[in-house]
Amino acid sequence: MSHIDRRTFMQTNGLLTAGLLASHISPLFAAPAGTTKTVRLGVIGVGGRGRLLLSTLMGVENIDVKALCDIDKNALAAASAIVTTAGRQKPDDYSDGDNAYQKLLERDDLDAVIIATPWKWHTPMAVAAMNAGITVGVEVPAALSIEECWLLVNTSEKTGIPCMMLENWSFRQDNLAVLNMIRQGLLGTIVHCHCAHSHDCIDHWFFDRNTGKDLWPAEYLLKYNRDQYPTHSVGPVYSWMDIGCGDYLDTITSTATGSFGINDMFVSRFGPDHPGAKRQYAQGDIVTSVIKTKKGKTIVVNYDMQLPRPYDNRWMVQGTRGIYSESRNAVYLSNVSPGYHEWEPFAPYQKAYDHPWWQQKYSGGHGGTDFLELKLFVESIRNGTPPPLDVYDSVLMSCLVPLSGQSIAADGAPVKFPDFTRGKWLTRKPSFALDNRIFTLPGAKPLINQNKVNGSNRALSK
Numbered sequence: 427m428s429h430i431d432r433r434t435f436m437q438t439n440g441l442l443t444a445g446l447l448a449s450h451i452s453p454l455f456a457a458p459a460g461t462t463k464t465v466r467l468g469v470i471g472v473g474g475r476g477r478l479l480l481s482t483l484m485g486v487e488n489i490d491v492k493a494l495c496d497i498d499k500n501a502l503a504a505a506s507a508i509v510t511t512a513g514r515q516k517p518d519d520y521s522d523g524d525n526a527y528q529k530l531l532e533r534d535d536l537d538a539v540i541i542a543t544p545w546k547w548h549t550p551m552a553v554a555a556m557n558a559g560i561t562v563g564v565e566v567p568a569a570l571s572i573e574e575c576w577l578l579v580n581t582s583e584k585t586g587i588p589c590m591m592l593e594n595w596s597f598r599q600d601n602l603a604v605l606n607m608i609r610q611g612l613l614g615t616i617v618h619c620h621c622a623h624s625h626d627c628i629d630h631w632f633f634d635r636n637t638g639k640d641l642w643p644a645e646y647l648l649k650y651n652r653d654q655y656p657t658h659s660v661g662p663v664y665s666w667m668d669i670g671c672g673d674y675l676d677t678i679t680s681t682a683t684g685s686f687g688i689n690d691m692f693v694s695r696f697g698p699d700h701p702g703a704k705r706q707y708a709q710g711d712i713v714t715s716v717i718k719t720k721k722g723k724t725i726v727v728n729y730d731m732q733l734p735r736p737y738d739n740r741w742m743v744q745g746t747r748g749i750y751s752e753s754r755n756a757v758y759l760s761n762v763s764p765g766y767h768e769w770e771p772f773a774p775y776q777k778a779y780d781h782p783w784w785q786q787k788y789s790g791g792h793g794g795t796d797f798l799e800l801k802l803f804v805e806s807i808r809n810g811t812p813p814p815l816d817v818y819d820s821v822l823m824s825c826l827v828p829l830s831g832q833s834i835a836a837d838g839a840p841v842k843f844p845d846f847t848r849g850k851w852l853t854r855k856p857s858f859a860l861d862n863r864i865f866t867l868p869g870a871k872p873l874i875n876q877n878k879v880n881g882s883n884r885a886l887s888k
């Protein structure tokens with residue numbers, strides 16, 4: 427295909443994008459009439475992540491943070507200061523022990539809670555909140571065992587209260603543009619994806635950076651050998667592959683390397699006599715899982731959080747008509763890309779297929795992705811619509827934690843996925859990101875205006 431032809435192709439498809447997106451909007455996700463009702467929130471767990479979410483929330487219009495809960499009074503004071511410094515009323519504090527959250531949940535003025543506590547608390551707190559009639563936004567992973575996954579599903583179904591796991595990478599600008607390209611058919615039928623959470627957290631999140639003392643996540647490295655943190659890897663991939671809405675996870679096989687990195691980190695940073703250097707850790711350094719879907723597609727997932735390296739997700743999606751590679755920041759589309767089997771830059775495609783959610787820049791954690799995720803969560807509560815990621819998405823991402831552990835323990839034998847949707851995956855239609863609202867954030871400069879998105883200015887400029 428000539429350069430001119432290719433440009434025409436991009437223009438045509440860019441234009442189609444907006445039109446097709448609009449035609450796919452389900453009534454449940456259509457942009458509502460714009461109610462401004464205040465959404466009343468509580469935040470449970472205001473450590474590092476909770477406070478980042480809280481400060482990001484300060485940029486979301488028409489919310490009121492009524493209550494904060496943490497067993498650490500210093501964390502609570504720092505969190506309160508975020509709210510009052512933003513010129514808002516000081517929230518009520520709950521800090522009297524591990525179960526103080528139950529008191530917070532007894533309030534009758536909360537629409538939703540955000541849970542950013544250590545992992546073992548996610549499901550108990552989410553279940554208690556749903557039983558109290560309060561919508562849940564829970565940090566990753568939402569559950570640690572298959573029993574916990576079912577508890578979340580059963581409670582959400584029984585109460586009718588939504589539960590959304592706050593998997594932020596599903597909302598990343600590049601990942602949403604790729605989703606858009608897939609929905610326009612540019613990559614053909616999706617056959618295979620790769621994804622990873624390669625994030626060296628050993629020297630600051632699992633253990634104290636200065637002393638090597640165990641922090642709460644260290645317990646999991648001592649006790650378990652599994653993919654401890656799969657949701658950042660698979661979040662966007664599930665939306666690319668319609669997992670839970672057209673296809674479903676069938677089996678997982680997982681293999682772990684031995685555990686070398688943690689001991690070596692202690693030796694190199696604190697010396698061979700540090701207790702951390704001498705213990706045995708159950709967790710292998712790198713876990714590789716292969717998931718097979720019911721429709722015969724595959725996903726390779728890497729857990730990789732304890733060896734020294736820069737951050738990397740290595741998202742890749744291969745279809746019958748082309749491939750996208752996040753590591754290369756490149757695509758190859760058969761009959762479209764100018765070179766024969768040669769990569770071409772992703773940037774022009776990002777521009778042409780940008781999702782309407784990203785027509786402006788946002789401030790806040792993870793390059794504005796956290797803002798978009800929280801804004802959409804709050805809007806769903808305000809409008810009584812389903813959250814962008816629901817309880818099924820949440821458990822399907824989280825259940826890799828226990829299932830990868832089971833497969834590793836069985837020497838890589840395939841383990842079946844439970845059907846958390848009880849067969850509904852066969853008829854459920856994709857709904858994620860089929861909403862073309864463009865948010866206005868005070869002070870934010872829209873990149874493209876609405877008319878141009880739906881009109882004529884989506885051409886590829888090279």
Ligand SMILES: NC(=O)c1ccc[n+]([C@@H]2O[C@H](COP(=O)([O-])OP(=O)(O)OC[C@H]3O[C@@H](n4cnc5c(N)ncnc54)[C@H](O)[C@@H]3O)[C@@H](O)[C@H]2O)c1
Nearest residue numbers: 471472473474475476495496497498501524542543565566
């Ligand atoms: N989505 C992301 O990008 C992202 C990033 C970092 C962390 N996280 C998730 O956020 C969660 C918190 O991680 P973190 O790094 O903030 O840890 P953290 O240790 O900094 O914060 C956890 C907080 O929970 C409090 N806490 C513990 N038990 C409690 C209880 N029973 N009731 C109330 N508060 C309690 C602690 O005192 C602490 O302040 C984890 O689940 C983690 O996986 C997500």
